[in-house]
Amino acid sequence: MSKQIPLAPGLFTWPSDEPALLGGRCGSCGYVAFPFREHCLACGLPEMAEVELPRRGRLWTFTTQQFRPPAPPYAGADTVESFVPYGVGYIELPQACKVESRLTVSDPAQLSIGQEMELAIVPFGVTSDGQPTVTFAFRPV
Amino acid sequence: MDVAIVGVGLHPFGRYEGKSALQMGADAVREALADAGADWRDVQCAFAGSMEITNPEAIVGLLGLTGIPAHAVLNGCATGNTSLTMAAQSIASGEHDLAIAIGLDKHPRGAFAADPSVSGLPGWYGEAGMFLTTHFFGMKITRYMHDHGVSAATLAKVAAKNFRNGAANPRAWRRKPISEAEILGSTVVNHPLTQFMYCSPDEGAAAVLLCRADQAHKYTDKPVYLRASALRSRRLGAFELLSPSLPLESVPSPTVDASRAAYEQAGIGPEDVHVAQLQDTDAGSEVIHMAENGFCKDGEQEVWLAEGRTEIGGLLPVNTDGGLIANGEPVGASGLRQIYEIVTQLRGRAGARQVLGNPKVGYAHLYGAPGTAAVAILST
Ligand SMILES: [Zn+2]
Numbered sequence: 232m233s234k235q236i237p238l239a240p241g242l243f244t245w246p247s248d249e250p251a252l253l254g255g256r257c258g259s260c261g262y263v264a265f266p267f268r269e270h271c272l273a274c275g276l277p278e279m280a281e282v283e284l285p286r287r288g289r290l291w292t293f294t295t296q297q298f299r300p301p302a303p304p305y306a307g308a309d310t311v312e313s314f315v316p317y318g319v320g321y322i323e324l325p326q327a328c329k330v331e332s333r334l335t336v337s338d339p340a341q342l343s344i345g346q347e348m349e350l351a352i353v354p355f356g357v358t359s360d361g362q363p364t365v366t367f368a369f370r371p372v
Numbered sequence: 373m374d375v376a377i378v379g380v381g382l383h384p385f386g387r388y389e390g391k392s393a394l395q396m397g398a399d400a401v402r403e404a405l406a407d408a409g410a411d412w413r414d415v416q417c418a419f420a421g422s423m424e425i426t427n428p429e430a431i432v433g434l435l436g437l438t439g440i441p442a443h444a445v446l447n448g449c450a451t452g453n454t455s456l457t458m459a460a461q462s463i464a465s466g467e468h469d470l471a472i473a474i475g476l477d478k479h480p481r482g483a484f485a486a487d488p489s490v491s492g493l494p495g496w497y498g499e500a501g502m503f504l505t506t507h508f509f510g511m512k513i514t515r516y517m518h519d520h521g522v523s524a525a526t527l528a529k530v531a532a533k534n535f536r537n538g539a540a541n542p543r544a545w546r547r548k549p550i551s552e553a554e555i556l557g558s559t560v561v562n563h564p565l566t567q568f569m570y571c572s573p574d575e576g577a578a579a580v581l582l583c584r585a586d587q588a589h590k591y592t593d594k595p596v597y598l599r600a601s602a603l604r605s606r607r608l609g610a611f612e613l614l615s616p617s618l619p620l621e622s623v624p625s626p627t628v629d630a631s632r633a634a635y636e637q638a639g640i641g642p643e644d645v646h647v648a649q650l651q652d653t654d655a656g657s658e659v660i661h662m663a664e665n666g667f668c669k670d671g672e673q674e675v676w677l678a679e680g681r682t683e684i685g686g687l688l689p690v691n692t693d694g695g696l697i698a699n700g701e702p703v704g705a706s707g708l709r710q711i712y713e714i715v716t717q718l719r720g721r722a723g724a725r726q727v728l729g730n731p732k733v734g735y736a737h738l739y740g741a742p743g744t745a746a747v748a749i750l751s752t
Contacts, residue, residue: 239496254617265617266494273608273619292518294510295563296501304487304498319507319562321618329618331502339563344518355500366500 238355238366242266244283245365250352251286252330252367255279263328285324286350287372293320293344295337308356322348322369335370347372374585375460376595377750379408380712383476385576385699386545393425393702396577397476398434400705404472404579408591415581416468418442419458421451421475422704428476445704449651449740450603451475452578452707453748457601459582469587473580475705479573491614491742505653505741506570508613510562513656515611517564520671522659524564528552529677530655531569534691537684538698540725545574546698555655569655574700578708580715594719596734599749600637604629606743613741626745627664627737634747635666642666645749646731647717648688649710651739652695662690665737665747689727692717703740710736711748718752 237245243252254265258280262273265284270277299305299314309315318334320342335351336342348369355366381403383396397420405412412435420428420442429442447454455473462468488498497503516522532552538544550568558567581591588595606612609623635641642665650665652658659673667688668676676682682690693699693713696706714734716722738746 238500239494242496262619263617292511292515293563294507294514294565295560296504296507297560297562300501300504301482304495304503305501306499307501317501319502320511323620328620331616331618333500333502344515366496 234362235354235365236358236362238364243350243352243367245352249286250350251283252350254282254284254327256282265328265330284327284330288322288324288348290342290344290346290348291321291323291329293318293334293339293342295319295339306356318342320369333366333368335368341371373464373466375463375582375598376585376588377580377598377711377715378583378588378591378595379404379410379581380715381405381407381579382543382709382712383577384543384545385574385702385705385709388575393422393476393478393575393577394428394431394434396575397428397431397474397579400476400577400579401431401435401472401474404581408581410470410581410591412436413438414470415472416440417459417462417471419445419455419471419473421445421447421455422477423451424477424479425704428474428704431474431476448742448744449703450707450738450744450746451704452710453601453603453736453738453746456580456598456708456711456748457603459580460598460601463582463584470581470583473582473708474577475579475702475708476577477702477704478575479702493614493616497616502616503614505613507562509654509656510565512611512660513654514564516656516660522671522673524556525552526659526674526677527564527569527655528555530652530658531555531697533683534652534695534697537692537725538694541693541698544694544698545700546694565654565656571653571696572700574702576700576702576705576709578705578712580708580711594752596715596718596750596752599640599751600634601746601748602630602633602637603744603746604633610743612743625664626743627661627739630745630747631665631737634749638749640733640749640751644733645688645735646729646733647692647714647727648690648735648737649695649713650690650737652691652697653701653740655697657739658690658695661737661739665735684725684727692722692725692727707736707738707746710738711750714750718750
């Protein structure tokens with residue numbers, strides 16, 4: 232079995248049984264951002280330290296992506312014909328921030344604001360040398 | 373120095389194969405000059421905005437090489453307002469007597485595609501299918517509907533109104549009324565927004581000729597005065613496009629900030645406005661912008677739309693020329709199309725779509741990526 236490669240380094244802990252998104256917390260003002268960034272957007276200081284974000288949170292809002300995004304930049308392994316719509320939303324992670332993410336569910340009837348969601352690492356595409364890639368998403372608990 | 377608008381011109385928005393954006397811009401400028409009875413050689417400076425054309429100021433090569441300062445302007449969806457404001461400032465400062473703001477654009481079909489690095493975002497954000505503006509509008513209206521009890525039927529009413537206004541506007545791109553049922557039943561693009569609730573990128577141009585207020589009567593017996601113009605970018609915590617994360621605490625959008633600043637500058641309140649142009653990238657945006665610009669409270673859109681208060685003939689007609697939904701969005705020109713329409717309404721020249729009762733105050737609002745808003749207030 233070939234190894235699953237994260238879509239980009241530094242996005243989430245991987246491989247892991249309990250993966251977590253990797254964000255940054257400002258040592259000066261406490262502001263939390265995802266992905267990690269060096270300078271704090273709230274106070275401007277270069278005091279961000281990498282932190283694992285909570286794996287569970289609540290759905291703050293959502294929509295669905297019904298058409299295949301223009302490629303590039305989109306790099307999904309699907310084609311216009313095989314594209315499967317996906318959900319997109321913001322998840323409120325307690326004491327951290329709201330994170331924009333794909334959702335494993337795209338049927339709006341199965342989504343509601345305030346419902347509990349959990350991080351999932353899902354298959355995404357393949358690298359240029361044929362390795363399967365994974366990305367992050369949130370799924371209803 | 374007060375500033376007056378004395379001429380407006382439009383190259384109708386749409387699709388024009390074989391015609392360049394600069395040619396469309398030149399047509400719009402010539403129309404604005406003719407409207408004011410002015411000549412190109414009288415114009416003392418120009419501000420030309422475009423997203424696709426990197427040198428829109430090259431339009432002087434089509435209009436006449438008079439040696440005037442000609443500037444290129446680009447400020448995303450607020451470009452039209454920035455061109456207008458810079459032209460107005462060149463007059464208000466006393467530097468020039470007659471200046472022109474021009475917008476022109478020619479976008480390819482389909483959703484906007486670019487590398488996330490142009491917005492300072494990491495590459496994976498685009499690879500994962502997140503570097504898109506359309507899904508933001510779906511997410512913003514989903515939250516808004518949840519918080520304030522706005523229904524999908526109201527979104528359909530907004531789009532139907534704008535198509536109906538477009539049908540009454542001989543220069544609109546989309547001139548066919550579309551029923552609320554057909555709008556609700558069209559393909560979902562980003563839940564709950566359907567195909568007919570979104571505007572599309574297209575092509576076109578607009579131009580606005582401005583002069584010192586004390587010279588306005590040389591050009592027109594119906595000058596329209598620019599009372600306020602305000603531009604704001606997003607503050608930390610505003611829910612804006614292209615944000616991989618947001619803080620838990622929310623603050624109002626830049627539209628609220630720009631709107632309040634413009635009302636203060638003008639000494640005019642939302643209750644004084646007779647006709648408005650609000651950025652309708654999608655029907656949900658128009659609904660939200662009604663409240664963000666102070667015209668109603670959050671949630672009141674439901675009764676406003678049910679009672680037709682934003683129709684031509686209503687309490688506050690909104691997007692009387694069909695807005696972006698019926699005209700599309702050539703980004704560099706869109707804000708000046710709004711000014712063209714407001715001036716046309718305030719002069720009583722809008723024909724079948726004329727707002728009754730002699731409107732005296734008009735309001736124009738722009739909003740776009742990555743969280744920029746601009747408001748202009750005009751009056752007779
Ligand atoms: Zn900080």
